[in-house]
Amino acid sequence: MQTSVNAQFHQARSATPTPIFTRQTILNNPGFGKHYSDHMVAIDWDVSQGWHDHRAIPYAPLTLDPASLVLHYAQAVFEGLKAYQHPDGSIWTFRPELNAQRFINSAERLGLPELPQDLFVQSLKELVQLDKEWVPNTPESSLYFRPFMIANETFLGVRGADKVAYYVIGSPAGPYFASGVSPVPIWVSTQRTRAAKGGTGYAKCAGNYAGSLAPLNEARRNGCPQVLFLDAEHGQYLEELGGMNIFVVLKNGTLVTPALSDSILPGVTRASVIALARASGHDVQERLVSLNEVRDGLASGQVTEIFACGTAALIFPINALKSDQFNYRLDAQAAGPITLSLRKQLIDIQYGLVPDTNKWMVRLA
Ligand SMILES: *Cc1c(COP(=O)(O)O)cnc(C)c1O
Numbered sequence: 208m209q210t211s212v213n214a215q216f217h218q219a220r221s222a223t224p225t226p227i228f229t230r231q232t233i234l235n236n237p238g239f240g241k242h243y244s245d246h247m248v249a250i251d252w253d254v255s256q257g258w259h260d261h262r263a264i265p266y267a268p269l270t271l272d273p274a275s276l277v278l279h280y281a282q283a284v285f286e287g288l289k290a291y292q293h294p295d296g297s298i299w300t301f302r303p304e305l306n307a308q309r310f311i312n313s314a315e316r317l318g319l320p321e322l323p324q325d326l327f328v329q330s331l332k333e334l335v336q337l338d339k340e341w342v343p344n345t346p347e348s349s350l351y352f353r354p355f356m357i358a359n360e361t362f363l364g365v366r367g368a369d370k371v372a373y374y375v376i377g378s379p380a381g382p383y384f385a386s387g388v389s390p391v392p393i394w395v396s397t398q399r400t401r402a403a404k405g406g407t408g409y410a411k412c413a414g415n416y417a418g419s420l421a422p423l424n425e426a427r428r429n430g431c432p433q434v435l436f437l438d439a440e441h442g443q444y445l446e447e448l449g450g451m452n453i454f455v456v457l458k459n460g461t462l463v464t465p466a467l468s469d470s471i472l473p474g475v476t477r478a479s480v481i482a483l484a485r486a487s488g489h490d491v492q493e494r495l496v497s498l499n500e501v502r503d504g505l506a507s508g509q510v511t512e513i514f515a516c517g518t519a520a521l522i523f524p525i526n527a528l529k530s531d532q533f534n535y536r537l538d539a540q541a542a543g544p545i546t547l548s549l550r551k552q553l554i555d556i557q558y559g560l561v562p563d564t565n566k567w568m569v570r571l572a
Pocket of ligand 1: 449450451472
């Protein structure tokens with residue numbers, strides 16, 4: 208295996224960076240995924256050379272041959288994590304080694320090569336070195352990193368690619384809940400599933416998202432911003448949302464979340480919520496959770512809070528599970544206390560407002 212500790216990156220600064228005034232206007236109200244920083248990282252790989260041509264270069268469109276494998280057979284994986292500015296101006300990210308390992312696992316499932324963990328983390332540092340000014344310093348804002356790997360070999364035959372490329376782009380992100388953290392109903396996809404046993408559900412791959420978009424459109428037509436998928440075999444057990452894991456809080460303070468399987472994405476936020484909840488004395492159960500259990504728990508008052516979690520929204524409070532056949536509601540107008548407490552604990556750690564006793568933060572600049 209190649210070692211890549213401190214790989215040498217070729218650095219080329221943009222000759223036409225975004226004017227400061229324009230950048231400030233963007234950073235004051237970045238939204239999500241709409242704007243991009245001035246640079247990007249690129250590394251090539253092929254069977255004979257391995258990873259090579261490491262570079263941090265001006266953000267620019269890619270040139271892809273129309274016969275590139277990725278465009279036809281969806282050989283693409285990605286990650287999502289954030290850079291946070293701390294009060295002293297230093298820039299940090301959250302548990303990047305977990306994203307790096309997941310990227311390796313996703314790549315393996317899709318027949319893509321392994322990008323070493325330390326090279327993954329270094330690639331984030333290389334981007335921040337050039338685009339530090341793109342990390343917002345306003346509350347709950349961040350620079351969202353989107354590392355991704357695609358098969359860019361020109362070939363229409365069917366097999367794993369002999370030539371791929373890795374990129375990292377950065378996109379400033381504002382607070383997910385601009386007008387307060389309030390709970391919303393989510394849509395349960397009763398007919399269509401996201402992942403099955405033996406499939407790619409645990410991999411963060413482009414194709415999983417493609418398959419979740421028609422159900423997401425259905426959710427939106429029904430007034431729900433997100434969709435919850437059930438297990439493919441029985442259509443009974445909660446799995447996760449299109450891009451977030453789910454937790455149910457019981458009256459006695461116990462947290463319940465679907466146990467990981469090969470059809471559930473192992474979220475970094477999920478793992479961190481479990482650790483924080485256990486550290487503050489909650490029992491956390493990772494097990495099968497049926498829709499009927501949640502229905503009955505909502506009816507009896509045993510289920511007191513429901514939330515989803517992921518890097519983009521962090522903690523996402525839920526007050527109803529709906530479909531065209533049912534509407535299981537939580538009698539709560541506001542997010543619950545355990546949901547809000549976990550959210551605050553995570554934010555305080557990520558933004559450097561409390562000591563990082565778990566050593567979860569990694570400094571980028
Ligand atoms: C990325 C993702 C999550 C959340 O993972 P985090 O590491 O917490 O951001 C959950 N489910 C799916 C399907 C995802 O793609």
